[in-house]
Amino acid sequence: MQPGEPACRIRPMQAGDIKQVMEIERESFPSMWSRTTYDRELKNKLARYLVAYAPLPGGALPLPNDAPPPETGIIATIRETLKRIVTRSSPPRERILGLVGLWCMVGEGHIVTIAVRQDNRRRGIGELLLVAILEAALEAGQDGVTLEYRISNRDARALYDKYGFSQVGVRARYYSDNQEDAVLMSTPPLRSSVYQKLIALRVDEQRSRWGEAYPLSGSLTRLTSPLSSR
């Protein structure tokens, strides 16, 4: 992690995250899932959704640059308190930086979404989310994980290559908005020693990048890379 960059933690997605998740969706995908879809997905017992987040100092979202200055004084305080009582909501205490979702099928998990806020890309957050969801797939008893991506999406392809996914097929004109092909990819068996060695290597790299701030602590992150014993 570079000095001055926000910390990053990972936890299950909650209903209160959906508003920020949709902001990330909007800047990441040509077509978006609706709020209702997310509400439904969070109740789906066969799905797992995780978010990467940074705690906000003071627990409030930063204002956009063009927002009017905040009101101060007793009237503003009363108005804010009433608003919270009415909406039963409190200001977000975290900035959501990314999300990932998995559907658990019979023996095989399918990553249905992964995205990182534009202003936080290339920090290694996509990798953290990917390892965390592979961990969730293992915990859910999945043998392997599949996904699909738009054939033009080179960034996503580079990420999946790095994590040992291999191409298993192409669905012609799969995406209805622009008739783009989907490429299908799949991991080797998650419990195979060859795959666990690859993940151990990647986790070693992640640890040295994040140092003390490394946020994952599941069984995959306890794997030992052959290089780490040198």
Ligand SMILES: CC(C)(COP(=O)(O)OP(=O)(O)OC[C@H]1O[C@@H](n2cnc3c(N)ncnc32)[C@H](O)[C@@H]1OP(=O)(O)O)[C@@H](O)C(=O)NCCC(=O)NCCS
């Ligand atoms: C794909 C995405 C999730 C990657 O997230 P990220 O946090 O920026 O990725 P990371 O910083 O963890 O990068 C991990 C690896 O992915 C690859 N990668 C990611 N972005 C890349 C880019 N712009 N160019 C080349 N490689 C890239 C690299 O292999 C990188 O490893 P490296 O840093 O050692 O080169 C992000 O670009 C995104 O949200 N894109 C829009 C949504 C999307 O396309 N999702 C995938 C749908 S299938």
